[in-house]
Amino acid sequence: MAQLRQQLLVFNTSNSSPESRVVAWALYDGALSQDKQQMQSGDSAEPPYRSVLAAMQDGWRVMQVPQMPIFVTGREFDTGHLPFEFVLERMVEVENSI
């Protein structure tokens, strides 16, 4: 019997638009068995989709849209984590296995 598993895409984009370019990414694939290797750091120079919208057009559902950054007076140029994080999911069927 087929069962459903979740796949997660974590994207960071160049600005807050889902049409903007993906600049950082990861795939966490709940359909891969534990003995299989997940996406590894540094293993790809190009993201699986150009933009969040392109992933949506391929069947991915958006779970999280980033809040706009807040710029505190006097600290406008502070930098840290990437600011525009989108999280997408897709459910896929896997063959039943224990």
Add this chain to the structure above:
Amino acid sequence: MKIVYDENVAKAPASAEASSGGVATLTREEPVEKRHLLTAAQMAFFVTYGYLRVENLVPDELNQAVLEDERRWMGTKFDFWYLSENIRKVFELPQVKGLLQGFLGENPIFDHSFIHHVRAHNTGAQNWHADSIIDARPFGFDVQAFYWSHDAPVEMGPTMVLPGSHMRKINISSISRYKNFRGQLQMPIKAGTITFFHHGIWHCAQPNFTDTDRFVFKLRLRPGQEQVRLFNMDGYDSPEVLDILKKGSMPGDAPWQGDFDRLDSVQHARLWRFVTGDPKIDTSFETALSRMHLD
């Protein structure tokens, strides 16, 4: 230039301990010749990208000797520095001392060292991270020198870096949810190379797909004085040197920064003002600092 040991931080090698009292030194102090000092162009690259790779620093004979030590004492972690006289010789070479002095001054303080080892056919990568704890210094920095005793082509897993990430505040692996960034860089390495990392740069060890174990020796040093005008200042405000910094502040030069790249350019421009001691020089995007009369 001599490396200084603060007994509250780390012990000195036995040979150095005998030679002095409270603060043990590695070598007799010899002035670094100007031709060996870190150049303005090298410092400009480091300020822009957070790392500097310098090839052909160490002669083959010494590389071979260190490699033999690395194989003999591969699991010795923090102790390798104390066991291997050869690794200490690497950091006594005048061309190496000149680079370190340019970053850290005449008396850098030994923080720690480590022998990193990735076994043959280890296909897992390390998560992205920055070392240590969040650094609260506005501009001061530690340097991590990664010395390579053997060639390490990319398939052997030389460390991957994210150029231009060094001023971005993160906490260890707080970024590790991400596996890949546009513009991430894995440099093929030749034996005798040292890559110098700003303490804040985002990086990760890479898989080793070859049949040969991969080693790299890391030495972390703290500055012994304020890091102002320590390098060879010749030409620091010349068009050639400023072009290195300005290229780095152009949109798209570090594609992972997205539309926030202008903020990074301000951070790097401020760091350049700090290390040059020149409060007016401005390499920020559209010379934002001067335009807004900001420090």
